Amino acid sequence: MPLREADASTAFGIFRDALPVLPIAAGMDVVAGEPHVVTAKATIAAIEMAVSLSMKGETSAVVTNPIAKSVLYDAGFGFPGHTEFLADLAARATGKPVMPVMLLAGPKLRAIPVTIHIPLKDVPQALTSDLIIETCRITDHDLRARFGIAAPRLAIAGLNPHAGESGAIGKEDEEIIRPAIDVLRNEGIDAVGPLPADTMFHDDARRRYDVAVCMYHDQALIPAKALGFDDSVNVTLGLPFVRTSPDHGTAFGIAGKGGAKEDSLVAALKLASEISRAAGSNR
Numbered sequence: 514m515p516l517r518e519a520d521a522s523t524a525f526g527i528f529r530d531a532l533p534v535l536p537i538a539a540g541m542d543v544v545a546g547e548p549h550v551v552t553a554k555a556t557i558a559a560i561e562m563a564v565s566l567s568m569k570g571e572t573s574a575v576v577t578n579p580i581a582k583s584v585l586y587d588a589g590f591g592f593p594g595h596t597e598f599l600a601d602l603a604a605r606a607t608g609k610p611v612m613p614v615m616l617l618a619g620p621k622l623r624a625i626p627v628t629i630h631i632p633l634k635d636v637p638q639a640l641t642s643d644l645i646i647e648t649c650r651i652t653d654h655d656l657r658a659r660f661g662i663a664a665p666r667l668a669i670a671g672l673n674p675h676a677g678e679s680g681a682i683g684k685e686d687e688e689i690i691r692p693a694i695d696v697l698r699n700e701g702i703d704a705v706g707p708l709p710a711d712t713m714f715h716d717d718a719r720r721r722y723d724v725a726v727c728m729y730h731d732q733a734l735i736p737a738k739a740l741g742f743d744d745s746v747n748v749t750l751g752l753p754f755v756r757t758s759p760d761h762g763t764a765f766g767i768a769g770k771g772g773a774k775e776d777s778l779v780a781a782l783k784l785a786s787e788i789s790r791a792a793g794s795n796r
Contacts, residue, residue, distance in 0.1 A: 535562060545769030548581040553588035556580055560595070564602045567754040574755035574785035575599070578778070579763045593630050595758065596749050603752050614651045614750040616724070617734060617760060618784065619741030622714065623724040625652055625750075626733040636729045637685055640672065645693035649726060653702045655750040656723060659788045668713060668722035669694055669706030670732060676707040690728070714740070743776040746784045755788045757781040 527533060537558050540551045566572045577595055592598040600613040617624045627648050628639045649667055656665040669690060671677055677686030690707040697704040705722070712718060713725055714736040727733035737745050738760065745760040759777035767773055 537562065546765045546767075548584040548763070548765065550584055550587045553581075553585045553590065556585065557588075557590065557598075560598060561602065564599060564606070564754065568603070568606050573789035574757065576778075576781050576785050577756065577758040579759065579761065581763050581765070596629070599749060599752060599756055603754070607753055611753070612647060612651060612751050614648050614655075615733075616652070616655075616748040616750050617737035617745050618748050619737055619745035619760075621740040622719060622737055622745075624733040624737045625724060625726050626728070626730045627726065628729050630730065633729060633731075637672065637683075640685060640689055640728055642689050642693040642696070645669070645690060645726070646696050649693070649697050649702060649704055650700075651751040652724060652726065653697075659750075659755070659791055661791045662723055664703060665724065666722040667697075667702065667704040668708055668718075668725050669704055670710040670713055670725060670727045671707035672728040674709075674711075676709045743774055744780045745777065746781045748784065748788070755785055757785040757788070 537555045539555045543549075543552060560577065563572070563575045563577070567575050577599075580595060582590075582594055590598075592601065596613045596615060600611040604611045615626055615629055625648065627645055628636050631639055649669070652667065653665050656662045671686040671690060673683035673686055675682060677683045680687050686707045694704050694706055704726075706726075710727065710732055719725075725733065725736070742760075747758045747760050749756040759781050761777055764773060
């Protein structure tokens with residue numbers, strides 16, 4: 514593969530003919546599979562550069578690879594993860610608050626967790642009608658604008674077993690989730706539920722909706738990964754730019770050994786391209 518040096522400012526103009534690689538100093542020699550706090554600054558800088566280029570319109574999307582959160586925390590990284598950092602960068606660039614929504618998209622299922630990286634014991638307190646409503650509004654908007662779905666169908670999962678059995682097994686389904694669904698339906702959003710989560714993900718059930726809106730992380734990610742472990746993609750909705758990422762972690766144990774599968778990264782790249790084209794045609 515021929516290589517040539519070029520100024521970073523020319524990267525946008527050569528995308529059709531070459532793959533621009535923009536250098537960022539790592540601060541030390543990097544060893545595959547051995548994360549180090551020194552290289553964390555380069556990781557953060559790479560994310561900042563990607564967002565900046567996308568916000569300027571010089572790239573069509575941001576595709577992020579997995580990060581080692583614990584190493585970034587040791588370097589002073591003040592965000593729970595990628596998504597929250599991207600939302601902060603977007604808010605600073607636009608001067609407007611940004612609420613990111615995590616979507617797992619695969620060939621057989623799209624799923625969204627309303628609450629994300631918090632302990633399971635904290636979910637009932639964190640779950641509010643307002644949070645569900647805003648999550649679903651963003652989901653409905655972006656499925657139309659970025660995925661080309663003219664009338665998105667949202668299936669809303671219950672929190673408790675059997676969606677609470679009319680309050681017999683927990684009150685959240687009737688007191689928090691159902692009122693949120695009523696508001697959404699009054700706004701013209703096609704939302705149904707709360708549905709028992711244990712019967713939402715079989716083949717026939719999935720034909721009835723375009724996205725499953727789940728109440729916590731594993732309620733969404735377990736079926737998403739079970740149905741598409743190698744080809745599911747993490748998409749962040751609600752941002753002023755397109756962002757996708759592979760649906761897996763760093764896997765340092767196999768780094769540099771030639772055993773990693775590229776499927777999810779390739780799927781993330783392809784989906785980023787598809788969303789960018791759809792978003793462009795809907796402007």
